[in-house]
Amino acid sequence: MNKLGVHALVWEAGWSHEECARAIAKTAEVGYDFIEAPALDPSLIDPDFTRRQLEAAGIGINFSLGLDFDSDISSGDPEKRRRGQAKLEDAIRVCRDCGGQYIGGILYSAFGKYYEPPTADGIAQSAETLRTVAEIAARSDITLVLEVVNRYETNICNTAAQGVEMMKRVGAPNVKVHLDVYHMNIEESDIASAIIDTGEHIGYFHTGDSHRGYMGSGSIDLASVFRALVRANYQGPITFESFSSRVVGQPLEGILGIWRNLWDDGHDLASHALMYTKAQLKAAQEAERQARERSRLPG
Numbered sequence: 001m002n003k004l005g006v007h008a009l010v011w012e013a014g015w016s017h018e019e020c021a022r023a024i025a026k027t028a029e030v031g032y033d034f035i036e037a038p039a040l041d042p043s044l045i046d047p048d049f050t051r052r053q054l055e056a057a058g059i060g061i062n063f064s065l066g067l068d069f070d071s072d073i074s075s076g077d078p079e080k081r082r083r084g085q086a087k088l089e090d091a092i093r094v095c096r097d098c099g100g101q102y103i104g105g106i107l108y109s110a111f112g113k114y115y116e117p118p119t120a121d122g123i124a125q126s127a128e129t130l131r132t133v134a135e136i137a138a139r140s141d142i143t144l145v146l147e148v149v150n151r152y153e154t155n156i157c158n159t160a161a162q163g164v165e166m167m168k169r170v171g172a173p174n175v176k177v178h179l180d181v182y183h184m185n186i187e188e189s190d191i192a193s194a195i196i197d198t199g200e201h202i203g204y205f206h207t208g209d210s211h212r213g214y215m216g217s218g219s220i221d222l223a224s225v226f227r228a229l230v231r232a233n234y235q236g237p238i239t240f241e242s243f244s245s246r247v248v249g250q251p252l253e254g255i256l257g258i259w260r261n262l263w264d265d266g267h268d269l270a271s272h273a274l275m276y277t278k279a280q281l282k283a284a285q286e287a288e289r290q291a292r293e294r295s296r297l298p299g
């Protein structure tokens with residue numbers, strides 16, 4: 001069974017005690033299994049406080065982050081790589097202390113617009129650092145999932161196939177691929193085929209729609225996406241990710257280009273996304289049974 005989560009930015013821009021408590025309570029109230037909290041700066045998270053809120057609400061947590069250009073582990077500058085490794089190690093400690101199991105996002109490069117293509121050396125440096133960091137994560141049973149994002153947010157993993165290649169270059173059992181339908185809609189030739197081809201390597205999944213607003217109100221064929229996830233036998237976490245100018249602060253607002261107000265009521269948005277996701281998953285599972293079990297001649 002897929003655990004269903006919602007990104008904290010549906011509720012709150014930051015992670016102060018008040019924001020953390022509100023975001024966790026609302027996530028539980030709507031009925032999600034976990035919240036995904038941004039850890040762009042892990043030092044802003046109070047793990048003891050967060051863990052107490054999670055325990056009181058009865059939900060789990062996972063984290064996501066992107067490195068910045070000053071902490072880019074694909075950089076030729078060893079100082080930047082050192083800062084990136086330290087940030088990833090900080091995120092692992094925070095995740096462990098909060099009881100999380102996954103850290104996703106752009107862990108392999110800066111999260112932002114590059115003006116040059118990646119280099120073979122840069123990719124090798126990134127894979128080497130991730131291998132070291134993955135060993136540390138493994139001691140706390142944490143899986144690192146490499147998010148494949150569009151060309152304006154990294155120059156390394158823009159397609160699912162590149163994500164699989166990067167994962168293999170890192171070569172650690174607790175490193176998998178993190179797919180996001182919003183990015184796939186920009187970069188893949190065929191979203192469903194890319195999901196099926198990535199198959200057992202998918203470790204984490206982000207849902208949403210083409211404009212990152214209400215699910216089903218954009219242009220992505222989400223029915224085929226959920227059918228592909230079921231066909232790929234994906235059982236891992238699925239987070240609904242949505243951003244509106246209503247709730248977002250810097251640096252995410254600037255990097256992601258969140259200029260428009262796509263919704264006002266996070267509770268309505270998150271409730272709808274949970275219903276929609278459950279309905280899509282159920283329909284996709286029935287479609288799979290229809291194809292495999294219920295299309296036989298008698299006898």
Ligand code: MN
Binds near residue numbers: 241
């Ligand atoms: Mn995402």
